[in-house]
Amino acid sequence: MPISKSVTPILLCFAFYLITAIAQAAPVPAPPKIAASGHLLIDFDSGAILSAHNADEPLEPASLTKIMTAYVVLREIKGNSIQLSDVVLVSEKAWKTPGSRMFIEVNKKVSVEDLLKGMIVQSGNDASVALAEYVAGSEETFAKLMNEHAQRLGMLNSHFVNSTGLPAKDHFTTANDIAKVAEATIREFPEYYAWYAEREFTFNKITQQNRNKLLWRDDAVDGIKTGHTDAAGYCLVASAHKNNMRLISVVMGTKSENARAKESQALLSYGFRFYETHRLYGANDPLAKVRIWKGEKEQLHLGLTNDLYLTIPRGQYKNLKAEMSISPTITAPVRAAQNMGSVVISLAGEQITEAPLVALEEINEGGIWQTLTDTVLLWFE
Numbered sequence: 032m033p034i035s036k037s038v039t040p041i042l043l044c045f046a047f048y049l050i051t052a053i054a055q056a057a058p059v060p061a062p063p064k065i066a067a068s069g070h071l072l073i074d075f076d077s078g079a080i081l082s083a084h085n086a087d088e089p090l091e092p093a094s095l096t097k098i099m100t101a102y103v104v105l106r107e108i109k110g111n112s113i114q115l116s117d118v119v120l121v122s123e124k125a126w127k128t129p130g131s132r133m134f135i136e137v138n139k140k141v142s143v144e145d146l147l148k149g150m151i152v153q154s155g156n157d158a159s160v161a162l163a164e165y166v167a168g169s170e171e172t173f174a175k176l177m178n179e180h181a182q183r184l185g186m187l188n189s190h191f192v193n194s195t196g197l198p199a200k201d202h203f204t205t206a207n208d209i210a211k212v213a214e215a216t217i218r219e220f221p222e223y224y225a226w227y228a229e230r231e232f233t234f235n236k237i238t239q240q241n242r243n244k245l246l247w248r249d250d251a252v253d254g255i256k257t258g259h260t261d262a263a264g265y266c267l268v269a270s271a272h273k274n275n276m277r278l279i280s281v282v283m284g285t286k287s288e289n290a291r292a293k294e295s296q297a298l299l300s301y302g303f304r305f306y307e308t309h310r311l312y313g314a315n316d317p318l319a320k321v322r323i324w325k326g327e328k329e330q331l332h333l334g335l336t337n338d339l340y341l342t343i344p345r346g347q348y349k350n351l352k353a354e355m356s357i358s359p360t361i362t363a364p365v366r367a368a369q370n371m372g373s374v375v376i377s378l379a380g381e382q383i384t385e386a387p388l389v390a391l392e393e394i395n396e397g398g399i400w401q402t403l404t405d406t407v408l409l410w411f412e
Contacts, residue, residue, distance in 0.1 A: 059305045059344045063297045068264065068284025071206040072298040074308050075214060075270070075277035079342035081302050089188055089203040090283045093258030094131070094154050095266050096196030096204075099177050099212050101151055104143070104162050105220045106180065113166065115144040124170075125161040130197060132157040134235050145234055147223075152232035153239040154257065156195040163194040170194055184211050198262050206281040213255050213268050213279055227254030227270075244292040245269050249299070255279075257291070267291040271299050276308040276342075305345055311353075311376065312339045315391055318374065319355060325402045326363030326394040333357065333371050334391045343378060352377050355388060367393045 062072070062082035069085035080086075107113045118140040126137035133149030135141050135157050141149075143165070149158035163173035170193055177191040186208035192199045217224050230247070231240045245252040251271040258266035264284035271278055280298040285291040312318060314337050323331040343351070357372040365371075372388040396402065 063301055065282060065294045065298065066285060066290060067282040067294055069206040069281075070283065070294065070298065071210055071279075071281040072302050073210055073214075073279050074302070074306070074340075074342040075217065075279055076308055076310070076338075076340035077342040079306075079308075081278075081306060081342070082298055083206070086207040086281075087188055087205050089205055091198060091202070091260065091263035092196050092204045092209060092283070093260040093263035093266055094156075094196045095209050095256055095258040095268055095283070096191060096194065096202070097150050097154065097159055097258075098209060098216065098256050098268060099181065099191060099204075100159050100163065100173075100194040101147060102212050102216050102220075103173070103176050103180055104147060104166060105216070105223055107166050108143075109220070113143060115142065115147075117143045117165070119143060119146060119161050119165045121157075121161055122164055125157050125164060128156040128160045128195065128197075130156040130195065133232075133239070134237050135161060136235070148226055148229070148232045149234055151226050151256070152229050152241050153234070154242060156197065159194040181208070181212070184215055186211050196258055196260070196263075198260055206283055209268055209283075210279050210281050213270065213281075216255070217270065217277070217279075224254060227256065228252075242288070243267065243269065244288065245271075245295060245299075248292070249296065251303075252299070257288075259288075265291040267295050269295040269299060271303075273303055274307070276303065276306075278302045306342050307345045307348065308340055308342045309348060310338055310340050311351075312374070312386075314338050317391060318388065319357065321357060321361060321371075323365060323394055324360065324362045325397055325406070326365070327397045327401070328394050331361060331365060331371075331394060332391040333388050335374065335386055336368060336389055337386075339374070339376075339384075339386050341376060341384060343383070347378060350378055357388065363394050363396045365390045365392075365394045367391065 069088050071086040072082040121135045121139050123137050131154045133153045133155030146158040146162050149155040163170040167173035174191050181189045189204035189208040192202045242257040251273040254270045255268045266283045269280045280295050282294045316334050317332040319333045320330050354375045369390045370387050373385050374388050375385045
């Protein structure tokens with residue numbers, strides 16, 4: 032809720048209700064028990080963790096690996112290093128790659144777009160290797176790119192040695208880490224993320240269905256990727272959007288195809304049933320206007336650098352309370368995005384998040400007369 036009321040430049044701590052009425056909601060029950068080696072349920076916008084077990088435990092990811100493979104390729108497309116229309120000559124290694132495949136043929140040319148869809152929808156290992164070789168020259172070099180992007184995304188408990196997820200020593204990730212690259216895919220590439228919702232893809236006159244059963248069971252689900260090997264078990268990263276809320280669930284190491292779908296659906300249903308997400312403040316929206324001394328202007332607008340989203344128990348929005356703490360005396364010069372205090376959000380007396388309150392503009396020092404005048408006024412202040 033933007034604040035336009037002027038405030039004096041003293042230590043300010045004030046509270047306001049986002050909605051004046053107060054309503055009590057039923058307590059949130061414990062998350063469902065999930066039969067998986069590790070799982071995670073997070074809100075896409077706020078990052079709130081709604082359920083987790085062994086979420087930072089390194090596990091074999093199987094074809095969940097291809098979420099990272101696709102991410103790296105899409106980054107190359109976004110950077111104009113390659114194009115969707117580029118044609119890739121299929122190597123013998125790609126053609127011979129075991130496991131699920133899109134049935135590309137050795138020494139034939141296939142477009143990057145078809146290879147991406149063959150990997151995303153059909154989970155083609157052959158497509159994954161062909162893309163890796165085209166982007167980096169070899170799958171081994173491509174794996175280094177995967178690890179570089181993983182580090183940049185904060186996937187600190189992951190290491191990739193191939194583009195497919197076939198079992199290999201030192202090839203692992205975590206539920207928490209794989210959720211990070213899934214979130215980055217949705218955020219950075221919305222136009223390509225739509226491919227994760229496609230139920231089937233036809234290549235070389237062979238039609239294969241997407242292995243994500245939730246695409247048929249739940250209209251809110253629009254991605255993202257399955258995985259399976261004997262060592263990894265059955266895995267699924269799923270995402271669903273409903274009632275202005277997007278959730279991402281990860282289950283790793285379940286017993287069967289039906290189990291991974293069932294457990295994922297249980298997590299998503301729990302999140303949508305018992306929680307709600309709100310955008311409280313927008314990035315760069317003025318939340319306060321304060322006096323600035325010795326500057327070319329007398330008023331400084333304060334706000335947030337990023338949108339502030341909050342996930343709370345359903346029915347508790349009316350009980351939210353916000354407090355702002357602002358530096359007591361602000362003098363020029365002030366640079367844009369300079370920290371000036373904080374916004375603290377609490378629910379039922381308990382702090383649940385805090386965000387830096389920053390200057391929304393740059394204000395330089397005023398002239399000699401302004402400086403002298405404000406110096407005198409500050410004596411009385």
